[in-house]
Amino acid sequence: MAHSDKKAVLNQGVIIFVFLTVLTLLEFFIAITMASVVLLVVIALVKAGLVGYYYMHIYRLNIDDEGGHDSYPYKTGTNRLGLWLFLLSDGFVFAGLAVARFNLLGLTRPHLNQTLGLIVTAVLLISSFFMNRAETSMEHGDRKGFVLGMSITLVLGIAFLLGVVGVEWPQAIHEGITPSSGAEGAIFFMMTGMHAFHVLTGVIFLAVVLRNGMRGLYSGEKHWAVEAAAVYWHFVDVVWIFFYPALYLIGTVVT
Amino acid sequence: MRHFVIVAILVIAMTFLAYFGLVASDLMPVQASAQAVSIDWLWNLELMMISFLFALIVVPMFYSLIVFRRRKGETGDGEHMEGNTTLEVTWTIIPLFIVLAFAYLGAYSLGETRRLDPGAMVINVTAQQFAFSFEYPELGFVSDELYLAVDKQVVLKMTSRDVIHSFWVPEFRIKQDIVPGRVTEYRITPTLLTDEQPFKVRCAELCGASHAYMLSDVRVVTQEDFDVWAAARQEEAAAAAQTPEGRGQALSVANGCLGCHTVDGAAGTGPTWFNLYGRQEQLADGTVVIADDAYIHESIVDPQAKIVAGFESVFMPAYDFTDEQIADIIAYIKTLE
Amino acid sequence: MKTKNPVRRSFLLLLLGGVIGYGLGVGLDVLVTGQLDFAAPLTGMFALLGTSVAYFFGLVGYWGITRGLVWQVIGTLAGGLFVSGIRVLMGLEAFGGFFFSEPAWVFGGLVGGLSFLVGVGAVTDWYKWAKGEPTSEHHHDPEGYVKYFGVSLDHKVIGIQYTVTALLLMGIGGLFAMIFRTELAASQLQFLTTTFRAFDQNGLQFYNTLMSLHGIIMIISILLGVAGMINYLVPLLIGAQDMAFPRLNAFSFWIAVPAAVLLVSALFLGGFDTGWTGYPPLSARSPVGIQMFFLGVFLAGWSSILGGLNLLATVVRMRARGMTAFRMPIFAWAAIATSLISLTATQFIGLSFQLVMFQRLLGMGFFDPTKGGNPVLFQHMFWFYSHPAVYVFVLPGLGIISELLPVFVRKPLYGYRWVAMSSLGIALVGFLVWAHHMFASGMNEYLRVPFMYSTLLVAVPTGVKFFSWVATLWKGKITTPTPMLFVLGAILVFLVGGLTGPPHGTISVDLHLTDTYFVVGHFHDTMFGGYVFPFFAALYYWFPKATGRRMNETLGKLHFWLMTPSFFVLTFAMMRVGLLGMRRRIADYDPLLGFDLSHLIMTIAGYLIFTSVVIFVYNFFHSLKHGELAEGNLWNSRSPEWLVPSPMPVHNYDQAFEVVGEPYDYGLDGSRYVQFEDEKIKDIEG
């Protein structure tokens, strides 16, 4: 990676972000016009694929590491595998929640504020974009760019959390959707709550990495922690890419 | 080659031995329903398969242990055999066919048990901790025993008031869980008359402390006897509806009170109702109350308010009856002396 | 305390701690309830904590596990008081029937579990990393037995920690079985009567609690035993210095310890009466104990998940040179298949339990039909893990069988590749069969037949293993020392267990069998045959490798010959009464059914099994000190770990080795599996 031109990589990040934006808007549009579940699922899959490939670099799992078992690149390869296995495992939690959601609610959805949903989704997607910039900067030894990108990501992450827990939840409760009001409420709070918990751990992770980065612990060659934080952060984003349509777009509203 | 011949003979012998041994040891309760026939038939096939496969593995295993054991003084290794693809494919394919066949037969047998008779009588079953009650909607009464006419299919529409229970009469074979919030169906055609010993529905899903005691009698009788019984029940129900204590008794049966409370002084999950009215009741917190109308009323709508000593850990559900209904139940309790 | 012998000292302290803890519990209980009750929930809780803390203090001082336990107690209290405080502020009642209210217990339990990890030191290095401080690459464990009681990063130490914990839990679970089996010995209630009271439960409830805890503790014990075998063996077998993530490995083990404490504490907090399956709505109404059960399983689940993750990374990344996929020892294949399941499916049991916890705490109606919830959904989520989990239990055991057979038969493992692939086959098909536990549950009708097909399909790869084992035995030169006896016992018992699987799988027959003792017989056979027997085989076989001493053969054989027949008697009797109408999970059965004699026999058989394991435990500890010294390649194996001295050196192989042949080529002259670096030099020189 270190050989490729930094600018080209950053540009690639921008292009992917544009794609994601367009797809998200399209999704919203489809939801309010023809409400096609199939299309919504396909779009979510495409978005997840884009993030997984371009932001999370899943292909790096396939790199043949040179160096002995004790070398930094080889260990990083092992760590990368470990992280991905963890994400696979964690993915099952969210898959389980999605199963519960469709089993209990079927093609209905709780009565939620779709605009608010779109806003928090946008916040999270933008944070992924800056996360990618921060990681790319570090890969090319650009500490300043790293710190800037990281800080923005962190702020957006906290904004997302506040948006969900501080705005969405009270609003839902105000609308009569509470944890104990029935299956919709239970599902809504469990899905957003579990996701928010992951965002929270991500925010802590980012903060730790940012601090250590500012103290100069990472370099262009050795920055596994940055990569890990980035991949984890994008994973949380991917989860939301599925949860967002599952909660806000798919199905008809029950009142 | 000689080894193979001996093993083959032994496998056959062992299969027969195992199969007839199993059949002879009478492993199933009596067969008392039409549905049990196809189940027992499949079970019998499974016994054959089990006997054969058991022999197929165990015989060569013990044969090898005896014949190919290392003798005193021997030091070398065994023959160098790494494997044989044909053989591996064979023992993948053959079991594959066996299991596909069994899956097919399983589906067939399941289909047999579900053959429906459109004229089947409907009985509504309500389960709750720890009793069943049986409503005969076409006949208009509720019973705590299940009466069935022989050779007539019935369909039980079952639901639960609290937790999951399961309806099982071993002699009928089939089991079906009873789930709160939904109605599950159980079709059965009894084929065997009961004598003095009734069959028993045994709740087969852990449902709390007294799960072991969640039973009801099942009597299979001739159509004539059934009609006589039904007519008597109907008359009783009609007569009972006229008096408060009659209505109270019907309510107690229909709501499963008698699953926990006995009426003859015997021990039960809850305190007996025998001589309850006016009794001095020792409570768990050490105080004593007199079981008057107000107390019984409270015990029914808010059972946790005053807990009788010795029953702290059992959980009586709260009921929301109307005041008239409760008065009826109290009237019934008063009669139990 | 001047006693030199730490074991004696620790037992003394154990008594003292127990008495003090019990006294504290009684005292506190009197304060809270105003009544003197010698079997109140708090007394048991405090006695348990007091004994265990004092015991470990006697063994290792205030260090490692002792500190962890103390922190767990403090964490639980702090968490509980925190929530109680909040409740006071919210105007709710601060305390509940079991001292704390339910939310306080849950939060306290969780905080306590995490505090344990901090106290024991399992997260110290990560904390340093987060702070940007360096940590040393190699940890030096203290000398002697002490290292087993604190955080060690050495996979061999961790493997042994896992194994001993598994044995301990098996002992607790077995003890519970003995208690409830005694009640079952005759119909009617004998001592667990309705007037019996302990820890706020009457006899019937106490039976249910013991039975449920027996099930879950045995299952957690299996998971830990499996992890023990995998941790100890896989790095040795594939020539790695350690697991891929040693700190994660230590974390995975240590999180299981507070989990076990939580599980046992369920006994004291009113117990729970749902069986190990915890189906709602019943589990939504159980006493607080069920929350401790959920929490315990949840933490133990993380142990399993992270262990699986670690193993997969290890096998993928850390193999010796030349060890291609099909030159791996067969046990490594089994471990891969197992880990794939535990890595992924475990999340589902965690999630399903978590949802019930939240249903209880916040009234979230996931499984509450009155709120639009669906009780059957829980069963799907639960079994999506718990069926594949049964293959987590057996695949390593079957791997042990395949690993040891060639050594004692002196022949290659017949059809190595097929055996290796069948493990993956079982694991993958195993993901598609969960609903066979729900044939009578009232789930959607159309699901039943497809699940019957997939269920029966598992028999095919399992059959491949059996046939390969038989073919391996054929024309060998068989010897039968203790490990081999257990291998043979395993095959026999697992065969019976396996063959009773397909009748369950065919729906119509299962409608008769489900929830009876036939199922109980089926799964004791599969779990004993697939796990307990191979586990003992592995213990007898690798004990010399780990300790440098052999276990006593005579006692080993006695163990085998006592356990195996008793076990067959136990499970055959179970299956017989099951078919005839004996339901599961009942404390009392109808005397009219005529099962008294069968049950008496089962109880006696159970005692005999227990005795045989006690003999084993005696043998184990006795041989540690007095066993015959084990020298050289004891079993004449080709596997690398036997080509280096026993006990295994601290850093495993001082010289790396290269794989130069097939693992099980017994009987092929001049073939070898591995070649060590210095041998290569010799080869070139010579």
Ligand code: HEA
């Ligand atoms: C180690 C654990 C283990 C293992 C390996 C198995 C293996 C199998 N189990 Fe078992 N099972 C349990 C543990 C296990 N089980 C437990 C714990 C429960 C109860 C849980 C509870 O409710 O508490 C249970 C319950 C259970 C049920 C639900 C019963 C009920 O509650 O109604 C079913 C139903 O299908 C089932 C089926 C099977 C099958 C088909 C296999 C197969 O994998 C078996 C395959 C093996 C063979 C078949 C033998 C060898 C094969 C040959 C010799 C080849 C030729 C064979 C043929 C052609 C058939 N099991």
Ligand code: HEA
């Ligand atoms: C590995 C799993 C395992 C093991 C080994 C056992 C072992 C035994 N089990 Fe258990 N059993 C289960 C798993 C297991 N069980 C499960 C999952 C259930 C279902 C629970 C439910 O329905 O929810 C169950 C249920 C169950 C029931 C049904 C209860 C009911 O439905 O009401 C019965 C009844 O007889 C029973 C009996 C026994 C007996 C007699 C033993 C004996 O073999 C026990 C013998 C004792 C030992 C093997 C331990 C001895 C160990 C030591 C002495 C070691 C000490 C060590 C140190 C100090 C280091 N078990």
Ligand code: CUA
């Ligand atoms: Cu109802 Cu068990």
Ligand SMILES: [Cu+2]
């Ligand atoms: Cu299963």
